[in-house]
Amino acid sequence: MSQTITFFLGGEELRVQGISPATTLLDFLREHRGRTGTKEGCNEGDCGACTVLLAHVEGPKNDLVYRAVNACITLLPAVHGHWVVSVEDLGQAPDRLHPVQDAMFRRHGSQCGFCTPGFVMSLAAMHLDGAPVEQAETYIAGNLCRCTGYGPILAAAGDSVAAPEDPAFGAKVRAAKDWLIARRADDDGLFYEHGDERYDAPVTLDALLRLRQDHPEATLVAGTTELGLWLNKDLQDFPHLISPTRVDALTGVDFRPDGTLVIGGAATYEQAWPKLSQVIPEGQDWFERFASMQIRQQATIGGNIVNASPIGDGPPLFLALNAEVELASTRGSRVVPLTDFFTGYKQTELA
Ligand SMILES: Cc1cc2nc3c(=O)[nH]c(=O)nc-3n(C[C@H](O)[C@H](O)[C@H](O)COP(=O)(O)OP(=O)(O)OC[C@H]3O[C@@H](n4cnc5c(N)ncnc54)[C@H](O)[C@@H]3O)c2cc1C
Ligand code: FES
Numbered sequence: 451m452s453q454t455i456t457f458f459l460g461g462e463e464l465r466v467q468g469i470s471p472a473t474t475l476l477d478f479l480r481e482h483r484g485r486t487g488t489k490e491g492c493n494e495g496d497c498g499a500c501t502v503l504l505a506h507v508e509g510p511k512n513d514l515v516y517r518a519v520n521a522c523i524t525l526l527p528a529v530h531g532h533w534v535v536s537v538e539d540l541g542q543a544p545d546r547l548h549p550v551q552d553a554m555f556r557r558h559g560s561q562c563g564f565c566t567p568g569f570v571m572s573l574a575a576m577h578l579d580g581a582p583v584e585q586a587e588t589y590i591a592g593n594l595c596r597c598t599g600y601g602p603i604l605a606a607a608g609d610s611v612a613a614p615e616d617p618a619f620g621a622k623v624r625a626a627k628d629w630l631i632a633r634r635a636d637d638d639g640l641f642y643e644h645g646d647e648r649y650d651a652p653v654t655l656d657a658l659l660r661l662r663q664d665h666p667e668a669t670l671v672a673g674t675t676e677l678g679l680w681l682n683k684d685l686q687d688f689p690h691l692i693s694p695t696r697v698d699a700l701t702g703v704d705f706r707p708d709g710t711l712v713i714g715g716a717a718t719y720e721q722a723w724p725k726l727s728q729v730i731p732e733g734q735d736w737f738e739r740f741a742s743m744q745i746r747q748q749a750t751i752g753g754n755i756v757n758a759s760p761i762g763d764g765p766p767l768f769l770a771l772n773a774e775v776e777l778a779s780t781r782g783s784r785v786v787p788l789t790d791f792f793t794g795y796k797q798t799e800l801a
């Protein structure tokens with residue numbers, strides 16, 4: 451059980467204590483590590499200027515998986531156990547550019563430059579994923595540029611997609627992967643305190659339900675794509691946050707033998723879509739219009755449903771699919787049709 455936020459950044463393990471768990475990754479990078487390449491634009495997940503990559507290993511072969519996320523609405527405790535890659539970890543000007551930076555330079559993909567690190571990180575995610583050039587718009591849909599125009603940036607995406615990996619970055623990947631594999635074995639959750647603030651991220655469902663029972667005043671936080679705005683824009687305080695995102699039982703997405711798709715309450719839209727799309731293949735356009743890749747990599751389906759917003763895109767889809775939700779506590783669990791789960795404007799069976 452870790453009481454220190456531990457992650458890999460810039461070739462070393464960082465063990466962080468003594469700062470608020472409500473600190474965003476963006477503020478940490480800029481103000482605590484001097485990594486000012488990651489920019490603050492909107493501070494609410496819209497513009498992509500703060501895009502960074504979070505990497506972890508998963509599966510029996512320890513596959514390295516990258517997620518492009520908005521650092522402005524990612525809380526520092528959420529990167530516990532990850533490799534954080536910011537633009538400083540790619541190449542360095544003038545002669546050690548990463549292939550995507552080099553392509554942006556050659557294609558004149560930057561004018562004022564404010565959006566550029568964010569685009570570079572999204573294109574780096576595409577390059578690392580080995581995605582085809584046809585997906586370039588999907589990868590950069592969460593990045594806004596007010597002055598260059600997207601043509602040169604898409605051209606840079608096309609140029610860089612088949613470029614070989616930068617050897618210097620490859621060495622960083624190997625070091626980070628070794629660290630991630632070593633850490634994976636002893637991930638037994640994060641229980642972080644700072645003054646009167648607390649952030650708990652247990653790894654078992656039992657521990658999560660016990661925390662909920664013992665601390666009914668605490669707030670659940672998953673992808674932070676709603677809660678991050680309540681923090682940054684409404685300046686709300688959340689003295690005790692509990693995260694379900696490290697609980698394996700809540701992040702799985704699997705078909706039962708009878709063909710029913712079961713989506714863990716903390717599974718993100720990007721995690722769920724490969725199987726959800728088998729249930730509703732005609733939903734591809736719907737999926738690609740849901741926010742942006744950065745948001746979909748963070749946003750959980752559970753958070754979207756519990757938020758019960760009348761403008762949420764998930765609930766209409768799941769209502770049309772006659773979905774049910776399973777509600778669990780230490781007293782047991784019950785299954786409720788989604789039609790009965792929503793009880794009013796932003797009201798649910800939970801409250
Ligand atoms: C830039 C941007 C674009 C967006 N675009 C869209 C869009 O196109 N369509 C759309 O529908 N939404 C959109 N959203 C809203 C948001 O991404 C979704 O509602 C998202 O699914 C919320 O999930 P989360 O995991 O981030 O929730 P969080 O922010 O972590 O939590 C939201 C709420 O849900 C509760 N909660 C979370 N998980 C659980 C759980 N397992 N059990 C009980 N309560 C829980 C939290 O306590 C909190 O009250 C957007 C948001 C941003 C910032
Ligand atoms: S600063 Fe705009 S998305 Fe983070």
Ligand code: FES
Nearest residue numbers: 561562565595596
């Ligand atoms: S280059 Fe100025 S905002 Fe994109």
